[in-house]
Amino acid sequence: MNISIEKRKFSEAVYIVARFAERKSATLPVLGSILILVGDEGIKMRATNLETGIDLKIEGACTAKGAVAIPAAILQQIASSLAGEGKITLDHTGDIVTLTSGTGKSSVRTVPYDDFPSIPFPENPKNRIILPGALLKNLFQTIASCASTSTIRPELASIYLSIEGGVLTAVATDSFRLAEKKVPLSNKGTQGKFLIPAKNALDIAQALPDDEIILSFDEHQCAFVSTIGMIVSRLTNAVYPDYRQIIPKESVVEAVVLRKDFEMALKRTTIFADSFQKVRLSFDPKKNTFSFFARNSDIGESSETLAARITGSPLELSFNHRYLSAALSLTAAESLSLTAAGIGRPLLMKGVGDTSLLYLISPMNQ
């Protein structure tokens, strides 16, 4: 095998693909490698950790065909050290690959690639939608943080995606808060729902191009196909709770505040939060104020009062401040609406004028 690729393109490709290689060393060594394939279809890089897999096309000149597996960590370090314009050439002889770029030349021992698993691209997926990659990228990156980090309940460590009536709905919850985001689709026919592990979704989001991609899925797999290649992920095979049932239908009090005010006040109050990260919110409809309060017996206490539009009856609720600030990254709306359904009931947060988002936070005991 002998190929020559522009340095910048090579680095970008390695950066994307290396993410999909296995990072734990205990498993098969070939899983920690990137497979470079040179054939009739051009140059391709592949990696998989048996959860997700990628097959990426790269532009470059090729003088001899072949295949080689190189440890991802080594390739990553080489790629990050490449500087300036110019090309890098990879030449494979025996069990050594020689990388030449400008003044430098390095030889890397390869990994036998016989054991490199095949990446199961869905051959005949029944369900497919087309959407801009940038949209999906943003969706995954904003919502994945709300999913559970523990794998005890695999469905909660996943993002629930449902496609219905031309709308893609993504939901993630760790059972203390829940985020739901909706995205309109251009093709309305497809229906379906699946669970993708949140960890995989984050890796995939990093690798997705901004232009249009085809998202297809069957019972166990989903695939993201674009002009530059394909990414697959296994799906979580579990039942997702009927989360709509926990969204309170009635409300006791609603507050509308400026995002800017909310963000600053929360930031200042957070300094005084206790070890439980507790911040108390008060709704005062008489004075039309919305206030934050936090007390830490070691530091002291602090309160912030904002002007707000409050409708309903007075109420005080305490929350983990991390869950409150997480809402800010989910919407870009200038004003936020907070609806409470009473003591011990979850708080509903929305961006004013942003119907795509719904964010639910469970309160703490007073």
Added chain:
Amino acid sequence: MVLMDKRNPKELWEYVLTQVELSISSANFNTWFRNSFIVRIGDDGVLYVGVPSQFFKDWYLKKFHTLLLKIVRDISYEFRNIDYLIVKDERRKAQSREIKNPRGAIELPLDEFYINKSDNLNPRYTFDTFVIGAFNNLAYAASQAVLARPGITYNPLFIYGDTGRGKTHLIQAIGNQFKKQYPGRKVFYLTSEKFTIDYTDSVQAGTANRFKDKYRQFDLLIMDDVQFLSKKQKTEEELFHLFNTLHDTNKQIIFSSDRAPAAIPDIAERLKGRLASGMTIDIGEPDPESRMAIVRKKAALHGIILSDEVIEYVSTTISGSIRELEGMVNNIICHAQVKGAAPDIAEVRQSLRSFTRPQKSISVKNVVDKVASFYGIDEESIYEKTRRREVVRPRQVIMYILREDFNISYPTIGTKLGGRDHTTVIHSCEKIKREVVVDTELAKEIQNIRTLLV
């Protein structure tokens, strides 16, 4: 000679693994075989191996299939083939539940909303949480008889009663118990509305045959709220055929409705007869003792012990369905969770004030207003001495509602509605009262008007 029980999937797989380990590298073994197991051994000699994902399935087929087949064939020629299944995540994970302190935060009650897709049953409804009292004793006994000999003793079992009496709880509990008692058999719960939608969908998609097969495979079919089938002739016919098939093969069928089979309007006679052909049981109004038992049990389920005084107060204050009673108990529990202690009678009285319905008082003019606008007629015409048909009916409805819901005397109604004689009012009220029983359209209209008036 291998010493093991080859029909035991666990032992068989352990043996297979020891053999595989000898043939491949340990890195390979650890990567590919750590999370696999035998799901079941088919009667036809096919071995079903569960793997975590498509990656594994493809690789097993490509790399390990011949090896595995050789190993199992060496054990016995009974094993014809190996098939690979991608198994659910829950089955692979250890059953240990994470018990971490949620840092003072209350969890969202997601656990209560997992619905088992294959049978639609809600696991929350079981006999453990079902309160048996004089009012539902018979229904409970019948359901136990059904569970003892499904399909034979009482088939179909038809349970009816007003809303909020625990019909759904009882029939779902039967389903859940049936699942436990007869693990191999199939249960399916659905509402008649779902059945109708499913049927129309399948007709639209041209898969009516698949629809038939889908429902005929169940050993226990539970259909909730059959009264909603009225006037849906094609769906009724489909249910009629389904009923016959299941009944003939001694499969148990359970129905629930808010009225007796004979009283369901606009439903084919032959279906009516069949609904009533097994056991028909009415769940009546819960007696005070049962209500107290229900309150105590619901509170105890949430780990809160209420004093007898509080229980008595709650169960007597609210006249209404068990559902409302449950709502009240939830309210008390919520308060208790916030305060960290079970509330006393004074607190309960305070917190339940919002539940006790306010005395209904409403002006006649308001009722006339709402009804006139509901029927799209001029409200003045109600007071006039006209006998146009489009005015007479609304006027009668107004009289009926004023009498039934607001207990206004006949003479007063007469005077308020343009000086009519009280006998006219009595006649109108009686007339509507009679018609409401037979005319579902009218009943629906009145129902809608009532919601407008609340």
